[in-house]
Each structure stands twice: as C-alpha cells, then as structure tokens.
Amino acid sequence: xxxxxxxxxxxxxxxxxxxxxxxxxxxxxxxxxxxxxxxxxxxxxxxxxxxxxxxxxxxxxxxxxxxxxxxxxxxxxxxxxxxxxxxxxxxxxxxxxxxxxxxxxxxxxxxxxxxxxxxxxxxxxxxxxxxxxxxxxxxxxxxxxxxxxxxxxxxxxxxxxxxxxxxxxxxxxxxxxxxxxxxxxxxxxxxxxxxxxxxxxxxxxxxxxxxxxxxxxxxxxxxxxxxxxxxxxxxxxxxxxxxxxxxxxxxxxxxxxxxxxxxxxxxxxxxxxxxxxxxxxxxxxxxxxxxxxxxxxxxxxxxxxxxxxxxxxxxxxxxxxxxxxxxxxxxxxxxxxxxxxxxxxxxxxxxxxxxxxxxxxxxxxxxxxxxxxxxxxxxxxxxxxxxxxxxxxxxxxxxxxxxxxxxxxxxxxxxxxxxxxxxxxxxxxxxxxxxxxxxxxxxxxxxxxxxxxxxxxxxxxxxxxxxxxxxxxxxxxxxxxxxxxxxxxxxxxxxxxxxxxxxxxxxxxxxxxxxxxxxxxxxxxxxxxxxxxxxxxxxxxxxxxxxxxxxxxxxxxxxxxxxxxxxxxxxxxxxxxxxxxxxxxxxxxxxxxxxxxxxxxxxxxxxxxxxxxxxxxxxxxxxxxxxxxxxxxxxxxxxxxxxxxxxxxxxxxxxxxxxxx
Numbered sequence: 001x002x003x004x005x006x007x008x009x010x011x012x013x014x015x016x017x018x019x020x021x022x023x024x025x026x027x028x029x030x031x032x033x034x035x036x037x038x039x040x041x042x043x044x045x046x047x048x049x050x051x052x053x054x055x056x057x058x059x060x061x062x063x064x065x066x067x068x069x070x071x072x073x074x075x076x077x078x079x080x081x082x083x084x085x086x087x088x089x090x091x092x093x094x095x096x097x098x099x100x101x102x103x104x105x106x107x108x109x110x111x112x113x114x115x116x117x118x119x120x121x122x123x124x125x126x127x128x129x130x131x132x133x134x135x136x137x138x139x140x141x142x143x144x145x146x147x148x149x150x151x152x153x154x155x156x157x158x159x160x161x162x163x164x165x166x167x168x169x170x171x172x173x174x175x176x177x178x179x180x181x182x183x184x185x186x187x188x189x190x191x192x193x194x195x196x197x198x199x200x201x202x203x204x205x206x207x208x209x210x211x212x213x214x215x216x217x218x219x220x221x222x223x224x225x226x227x228x229x230x231x232x233x234x235x236x237x238x239x240x241x242x243x244x245x246x247x248x249x250x251x252x253x254x255x256x257x258x259x260x261x262x263x264x265x266x267x268x269x270x271x272x273x274x275x276x277x278x279x280x281x282x283x284x285x286x287x288x289x290x291x292x293x294x295x296x297x298x299x300x301x302x303x304x305x306x307x308x309x310x311x312x313x314x315x316x317x318x319x320x321x322x323x324x325x326x327x328x329x330x331x332x333x334x335x336x337x338x339x340x341x342x343x344x345x346x347x348x349x350x351x352x353x354x355x356x357x358x359x360x361x362x363x364x365x366x367x368x369x370x371x372x373x374x375x376x377x378x379x380x381x382x383x384x385x386x387x388x389x390x391x392x393x394x395x396x397x398x399x400x401x402x403x404x405x406x407x408x409x410x411x412x413x414x415x416x417x418x419x420x421x422x423x424x425x426x427x428x429x430x431x432x433x434x435x436x437x438x439x440x441x442x443x444x445x446x447x448x449x450x451x452x453x454x455x456x457x458x459x460x461x462x463x464x465x466x467x468x469x470x471x472x473x474x475x476x477x478x479x480x481x482x483x484x485x486x487x488x489x490x491x492x493x494x495x496x497x498x499x500x501x502x503x504x505x506x507x508x509x510x511x512x513x514x515x516x517x518x519x520x521x522x523x524x525x526x527x528x529x530x531x532x533x534x535x536x537x538x539x540x541x542x543x544x545x546x547x548x549x550x551x552x553x554x555x556x557x558x559x560x561x562x563x564x565x566x567x568x569x570x571x572x573x574x575x576x577x578x579x580x581x582x583x584x585x586x587x588x589x590x591x592x593x594x595x596x597x598x599x600x601x602x603x604x605x606x607x608x609x610x611x612x613x614x615x616x617x618x619x620x621x622x623x624x625x626x627x628x629x630x631x632x633x634x635x636x637x638x639x640x641x642x643x644x645x646x647x648x649x650x651x652x653x654x655x656x657x658x659x660x661x
Contacts, residue, residue, distance in 0.1 A: 030098065030099070031059065031060040031061060031070075031077045031099065032054070032056075032059055032060055034095050034096055034098065034099055035052050035060055035067065035070070035095075036052060036053075036054060037092060037095035038091070038092055038095040038096060039052045040092075041089055041090050041091055041092035041095065042087050042088060042089030042090065042091050042092075042112075043087065043088045043089045044085070044086075044087055045086055045088075046085065046086050048068065048069070048082075048085040048086070048087075049067075049068060049069060049082075049085070051067050051068055051406065052067055052068075060072070060077055061075050061076065061077055063075070063402070063539070064402070064403075065403075065404055066403065066407060068406045068407060068410060069081055069082045069085070069410070071104070071535075073506055073507065076101040077099055077101055077102055078101050078102065078103050078104065078506065079102070079103060079104035079105070079106070080096075080102070080104070080105045080106065081104075081106045081410075081414070082105075082106060082107055082110070083106050083107065083108040083109050083110070083130070083414075084108070084109045084110075084413075085110060086110065086111060087107070087110040087111065087112065088110065088111040088112055088113070089112070090114075090117055091107070091112060091117055092117070092119060093117055093119035093120045093121075093122055093123055094119035094122045096122075096123045097119075097122040097123055097124075099123075099125070100125050101125070102123060102125055102126065103125060103126060103127040103128065104126070104127060104128040104129075104130075105123070105126060105128070105129055105130070106128075106130040107130065107131050107134065108130050108131070108132045108133050108134075108155070109132070109133040109134075110133075110134055111134065111135070112131075112134040112135065112136060113134065113135035113136065113137065114135075114136070114137060114138070115136070115137060115138035116131070116136050116138060116141050116144075120141060120143075120144050121141065121143045121144045121146070121147040121148060122147075123148070124147055124148055124149070124150070125150060126148055126150065126151055127150055127151060127152050127153065128151075128152060128153040129144075129148075129151065129153070129154050129155065130153070130155040131155060131156055131159070132155045132156070132157045132158050132159070132180065133157075133158045133159075134158075134159055135159060135160055136156070136159040136160065136161060137159070137160045137161065137162065138161065138162065138163070139161065139162060139163035139164070139166075140156065140161055140163070140165055140166055140181065140186065141166070142166030142168070142169030142170075143169070144169075145166065145169040145170060145172070145173045145176065146169050146172070149174055149175070150175060151173065151175065151176060152175050152176060152177045152178065153177060153178040154176070154178070154179050154180070155178070155180040156180060156181055156184070157180040157181060157182045157183050157184070157202070158182070158183045158184075159183075159184055160184065160185060161181070161184040161185065161186055162184070162185045162186065162187065163186065163187060163188070164186070164187055164188030164189070165181070165186060165188060165189075165190070165191055165203070167191035167192070167193070170191050170194060170195070171191060171193040171194060171195060172195075173195050173197075173198075174195065174197070175197055176195050176197055176198050177197055177198065177199055177200065178198075178199065178200040178201075179198060179200070179201050179202070180200075180202050181202065181203045181206065182202045182203060182204040182205050182206070182227075183204070183205045183206075184205075184206050185206060185207055186203065186206040186207065186208060187206070187207045187208065187209070188208065188209065188210075189208065189209065189210040189211075190203065190208055190210070190212050190213060190216055190225070190231070191213075191216070192213040192215075192216070193213075194216055194219070201216075201219075201220050201224055202223075202224045203224065203225060203228070204223060204224060204225060204226040204227045204228070205226065205227030205228070206227070206228055207228065207230070208225070208228040208230065208231045209228070209230035209231060210230070210231065210232075211231075211232055211233045212225055212231060212232070212233035212234055213233075214233070217233050217234055222234035349361075349362050349430055350362040350365070350428060350429075350430045350437075351409070351412075351428055351429055351430070351431075352427065352428040353412065353413065353415075353426065353427055353428055353429070354427035354428065358388055358389075358390050360386055360388060360390060362430055364386045364387070364388065365384055365386065365392075365394060365437070365439070367386070367387065368384035368385055368386040368387070369384070369385045370382045370383065370384050370385075370394075371383040371385075373393065374516075376516070376530075377512075377544060377545040377546075378395075378397060378398060378399065378400075378512075378530065378533065378537070378545050379395050379396045379397045379398045380395070380396050381393060381394070381395050381396075382394045382395075382396075383442055384439075391442045392427070392439050392440065392441065392442050393439070393440050393441070393442045393443070394437055394438070394439050394440075395437070395438045395439075395440070396435060396436075396437055397435065397436040397437070397438060398435070398541075399537055399538045399541035399545060400436055400533070400536045400537055400538070401433065401538055402535065402536055402537060402538050402539065403535065403536055405431055405433075407535070407536075408431060408436070408536060409429075409431065411532070411535065411536060412426060412429050412438070415532075418485065420477075420478055420481045420482075421474075421477075421478075421525065422474045422475065422477055422478030422481070422525070422526055422527060422528055423478050423481060423482065423527065423528050423531070424440055424441065424443070424519060424527035424528065424529050425440070426438045426439060426440045427439055427440060427441060440529070443519040443520060443521050443527060444521070444522055445461065445519070445520035445521065445522065445524060446519070446520060447515060447516050447517070447518055447519050447520065448471060448515040448516075448518040448519075448520065448526065448572075448576075449514070449515035449516040449518075449585075450516075451463060451520065452515065452575065452576075452579065452581075453581045461524070462615070463616075464615075464616060464619055465616040465619035465620040465623070465624065466619065467524065468576045468577075468616060469623060469627070469655070469656050469659060470656075471518070471526050471576060472572075472573055472576055472627060472652050472656070473652055473653060473656045474525060474526040475513075475518055475526050475528065475569070475572060476569065476648060476649040476652040476653065477649060477653075478526065478527075478528040479510060479513065479528070479565065479569055479645050479648075479649065480645050480646050480648075480649035482509045482510050482528070482531055482532070483509045483510075483562060483565065483644075483645040483646065484646070485509075486509035486531075486532055487506065487509045487562055506561065506562065507534035507535075507560065507561070508534070508548045508560055508561060508562050508563075508564045508565040509531065509532060509562060509565060510528070510530075510531040510532065510548075510565045510568070511531065511532070511533055511534050511546045511547070511548045511560070511564075511565065512530040512531065512533065512545075512546050512547045512548065512568075513528070513530075513531075513547060513548075513565055513568035513569060513572065514547045514568060514571070514572065514585055515572055515575055515585075516585070517529050517530040517531075517547075518572070533545075533546065534546070543558065544587070546560075547568055547585075548560040548564040548565060548567075548568060549564075550568075550584050550585075551563075551564040551567040551568070551639075552567070552637045552638075553639055561639060562644075562645065563639035563640070563642050563644075564639070565645060566634050566639075566642045566643065566644070566645055566648055567634060567635050567636075567639075567642065569634050569645070569648055570596070570630075570631045570632065570633070570634030570635030570636075570642075570648075571584050571595065571596065571631070571635060572631075573627055573628070573630060573631030573634065573652070574595040574596065574599050574628065574631040574632070574635065575595060576627070577599075577611065577612055577613065577620070577624050577627050577628045577631065578593070578595055578598075578599070578611050578612065578613055578628075579613030579614075579615060579616070580592070580593040580595055580598075580613075581593065582594075582595045582596075583595075584596065596632075596635045598611065599611055599628055599631060599632050599635075600632050600635075602628075603628070603629055603632050608625045608628050608629065609624075609625060611628060612624045612625070612628070623655050623656075623658070623659040626655045626658075627652070627655055630648065630651045630652060630655070633648075633651075634648050
C-alpha cells in the first residue's frame with residue numbers, strides 16, 4: 001500500500017498520515033508477534049510472563065487488560081519493564097527492532113549472563129536501556145552507542161563487563177545524558193572526550209588506570225571515579241599522585257552551542273546535586289499534611305467489606321486534621337505476583353511490602369481504632385492505630401480498575417524500590433476488584449494545605465520564610481527525582497517511508513501534585529504522595545481525579561504530559577509565596593485566588609513584592625520575589641514555554657543557595 005502511494009507521489013503529509021494509520025491498525029498484531037518471539041528467547045521459570053500468549057484474548061496494549069510488563073500510551077507500545085522477574089537466556093533484541101514506538105527497555109535485576117547480545121543495537125528507537133544487576137560479561141558494546149542515535153540513558157552497572165571503554169563511540173553519542181558503568185571490571189584509560197550532553201557519568205569500582213583527562217575530571221564529581229586504584233586526577237585528589245603520569249590531551253572547551261544543548265536536556269546530575277544539598281540544608285522545620293475539615297464528623301466508613309467474618313467494626317473518630325491521599329507508583333523495574341512472594345510478605349489477604357515494619361495483616365487493620373483523615377478525589381484516607389502499637393495511614397482507592405490484578409500488584413511491588421527523602425512509599429496493600437487498600441506510614445503533621453490554610457488551633461504550626469523555602473526545595477527535589485525515575489522520554493515515531501513524526505506525550509510521572517498531597521513528617525520534612533497513578537486510574541475518571549488535568553492543556557484539550565506536572569509545581573510555589581488558597585484546587589470557579597493569573601499580572605507590572613504573604617514578607621525579601629517568578633514561569637499557559645522539572649528544581653535550588661550564602 002505504501003509503495004503504491006509513493007509511486008503516485010502523494011504529498012508527504014498525506015503519505016505520513018496514511019502510513020501512521022496503517023501502522024496503528026496493525027499495532028496489536030505486530031506487538032504481540034514481537035513479544036512472543038522475544039519470550040521464546042529466554043527462560044521464565046516463575047511464569048511471570050505467562051499472559052504473553054498467542055491464545056490471549058487481549059492484545060499487548062489492551063486498555064482494560066494489558067500484558068504484564070508492557071507499558072503503553074494511547075495504544076502504542078512504548079516500554080518494557082521486566083525487572084525482578086528471574087529471567088535468563090539470550091534475549092533476542094532483534095524481535096523488537098520493528099516496534100518504532102518502543103522507547104524504554106528495563107531488564108534490571110534478572111539472571112542474564114554472557115556477552116551482551118549482538119542484536120542489542122538493532123532497536124534504534126530506544127531512548128533508555130537498563131541492564132543493571134545482571135551477569136553480563138565481555139566488553140562494553142560500542143555499536144550500541146553508534147547505532148542507537150536517540151539513546152539518552154544506558155545503564156550497564158553491576159555486571160561483569162571487561163575490556164576498555166569504546167572511547168570513539170562514547171564521544172560520538174549525540175544525545176547521551178547518562179552512562180552508568182560502575183561495579184564492573186572494565187580496564188584501560190578514561191576516554192579523553194565525552195559528549196557535551198553527558199551529565200551523569202559513573203565508572204567507579206572498575207579496573208581503570210592512568211590519569212583522568214583534565215576536562216573530564218572537571219565535569220564530574222570524584223565519586224564517579226572512586227574504587228579504581230590505578231586511576232588518579234579526580235576532583236579533590238592529591239595532584240602529586242599524578243606527577244609521574246604523562247599529561248593527557250585536554251578536552252576542547254564547550255562552545256556556547258554545547259551549553260545551550262545541555263541546558264535543554266534533563267539531567268540526573270542536577271537531581272543528585274539537589275539531593276545532596278537537601279541533606280545539608282534541611283535541619284529544622286518543614287511542611288506536610290492537610291486534612292480537609294472533617295474533624296468534627298464521625299463515620300462508619302472503616303467497616304470494610306473485604307474483612308473476614310468476626311474481624312469487627314473499628315471505632316471511627318475524626319479528631320485530627322485530614323491527611324492527603326496515599327499512593328501507588330509505576331517505577332522502572334519490578335515484577336508481578338498473585339502471591340506477593342516477591343517484594344512482600346503475604347499476610348492472608350494482605351501483602352506487607354516493608355521488611356522493617358512489624359508484621360500485621362487485614363484482621364489487625366480491621367480491628368484498629370480508625371480516624372477519618374480525608375475524602376480525596378481518589379478515595380478516603382484513615383489513620384489506623386492497631387493494638388500492636390503500630391499506626392498507619394490507609395487509603396481506600398476508587399476508580400482504579402484500569403488494569404487487572406497482575407498489573408496492579410506489579411505497580412505496587414515496583415514502588416518498593418523507590419527511595420527518596422521527599423517521597424513517601426506504600427508499605428502494604430490489599431487487592432479486591434471493587435476496591436483496593438493501600439497502606440503507608442502515618443505522617444503526623446498533616447499536609448502543606450492543612451498547615452497553610454486549615455489549621456486554626458492556638459498551637460498551629462507557623463511557616464516562616466526559611467521553612468517555606470525549605471519546603472519548596474524538598475518538593476522540587478522530590479518531583480525531579482520522580483521525573484527522572486518514572487519519566488518515559490518523549491520521542492518520535494518513524495513511518496514506513498523513513499519519515500518521522502511526534503510520538504504521543506507520555507503521562508506526567510506524578511499527575512496529582514498539589515499542596516494537599518505534600519505531607520509533613522514529624523520534622524516537617526515534605527513527603528510527596530499520590531504520584532504515578534495514571535496507569536491505574538480509569539480513563540473516564542482521570543480528568544476529575546488527577547490535578548494535572550487542571551493545567552491549561554488538560555482543561556481545554558484533555559491532554560497532559562510531564563510539563564503538566566511542572567504547571568502543578570508552579571501553583572504550589574505561588575501558594576507558598578502568596579499564602580493564598582489557589583482557586584485551581586477547586587472544581588468550581590468559586591472560591592480561592594487565581595494565583596496563576598494574579599502573579600503573572602504582577603510580574604508583568606513589576607509588582608511582585610505586593611503579592612508576598614505579609615506573614616513572611618520581612619524574611620522573604622528578594623528570594624520570595626525570585627521564587628514567585630519561577631512559579632509564574634512554571635505555570636506558563638503553553639507547555640513548551642515551561643522549564644523541564646529538572647530545570648525548575650535547579651532554579652529553586654539556586655534561590656535557596658543564594659539565600660543561605
């Protein structure tokens with residue numbers, strides 16, 4: 001069909017549209033055939049991919065029943081997340097070569113061994129390839145970097161790779177952002193030239209030798225080269241240790257164009273710097289946890305229908321500030337299991353994922369003294385104080401039947417690996433088709449929304465400017481971490497005639513950022529919740545349940561992306577500076593302050609200082625004005641005018657650092 005169209009010389013645009021329709025019409029069969037061929041090439045002893053079958057009634061990207069480990073967006077197969085599945089064998093990458101929408105493959109923590117397959121470089125559409133924590137041997141494949149011209153992230157750490165680094169291939173990688181090679185047995189020198197785009201480079205704990213080229217050493221922290229006894233010249237090392245070594249040819253200084261290109265790329269180095277600064281700066285008060293005003297209501301809602309007979313009804317007394325909503329996250333890596341044996345302990349009908357928690361199950365939860373914390377858009381939250389002294393927060397989830405049990409459990413088990421000081425993971429879950437329970441650590445201070453607007457008690461927490469600035473930093477760092485960990489690189493699809501066109505934008509990694517979903521622990525450290533629900537929430541309910549749809553593009557076109565999260569961050573920053581309750585949080589147009597338009601108008605007229613909350617105006621000064629400008633930038637009406645999340649975090653971090661100096 002395409003050949004005939006070409007022969008008649010139809011317009012390129014018409015040809016592109018018709019080609020896309022042909023590809024889309026055949027996606028289900030093409031995807032299934034590729035995945036079945038892939039499955040045949042490796043061993044699956046636990047049956048994690050049993051649903052990958054020619055007799056399956058669904059296609060891989062079925063909206064209601066997708067195949068496990070498959071990540072799709074609008075019916076397009078964009079990722080494979082096959083971590084922690086005990087897979088082994090040869091892995092036939094060539095099976096995936098004809099899937100132009102495939103951007104990410106994750107095989108972390110499996111049992112693959114031997115040389116990296118020669119077919120690896122055939123999947124030219126990849127943006128991210130994660131092969132960490134296997135037993136791959138042989139040399140680092142230069143042809144992967146040479147042929148995968150769109151590749152941004154390559155993780156080969158914690159394997160048994162040997163031989164020298166492919167210096168020319170690394171230097172010529174046009175879009176490479178992250179290269180992880182630590183904890184291998186790689187030999188030889190550090191390449192003298194690295195691409196300007198490369199923001200994260202780690203070759204620690206190998207067998208490298210010689211002097212680190214001056215230009216390379218200046219760009220990366222000494223930890224990137226640690227654990228190589230024969231290597232010298234890292235930042236902060238003894239200059240005399242390299243005196244006997246010949247001076248390598250220095251890297252040419254980056255051009256202005258290089259700096260511009262680097263600024264446009266998201267960067268893990270920025271995120272790592274942010275995390276390190278948080279640890280140094282966060283010493284005191286911070287902000288967390290709202291609870292909407294049900295303090296005087298009493299509800300029997302904790303009489304959960306999934307409890308076994310005789311478990312009893314808990315006493316529900318709403319006596320404290322309402323909590324924000326609990327979370328489930330889709331993270332690179334993970335596995336699915338009905339029994340919960342991988343990544344959690346099955347306690348009857350309840351799966352406990354935290355190894356550090358005192359053992360408890362569904363009967364203990366049902367008998368707990370429960371307090372209503374809040375009724376959010378995704379479900380109701382409770383504080384459950386069990387008789388064993390353990391207190392947890394429990395969220396009863398609604399509208400989360402977009403995927404089946406396997407996919408739901410995979411998301412929750414994947415979340416068990418997520419670790420960040422400003423992100424709150426779940427510690428257990430209970431699955432029922434009609435309703436789910438997700439259990440998390442209880443945060444005693446409430447949410448940022450509650451602290452700023454809801455608590456009117458005499459002993460309420462007052463957030464001064466340093467506390468608000470620390471909250472802004474913590475939230476920005478947590479969001480940058482989620483975008484780096486959960487984000488799928490947006491790219492381009494390639495049509496049959498070789499032309500390329502924009503791929504559909506991946507969903508926002510958080511999707512529901514607002515001050516009510518920023519909880520505070522006992523030290524007022526912010527902890528993000530309610531992130532990563534897009535793969536689980538029913539499509540029809542998502543526009544009402546997920547705050548990302550309040551962004552201009554979500555409200556007018558029903559389309560959201562990672563930049564919608566940036567808009568939500570902008571609203572939170574403006575809320576912190578002005579102290580006003582944003583009207584954006586309300587489904588109706590009544591109530592609150594339109595902090596976005598109000599602040600944008602003030603910036604245009606030079607009246608930013610008039611908007612700063614009087615309670616912190618004396619301490620905020622120029623920092624408050626600068627943070628308000630960042631909030632306005634993040635909340636720009638057009639997504640392409642907003643910064644990336646990593647760039648936004650860097651701007652917030654820079655304001656905090658300037659204020660501390």
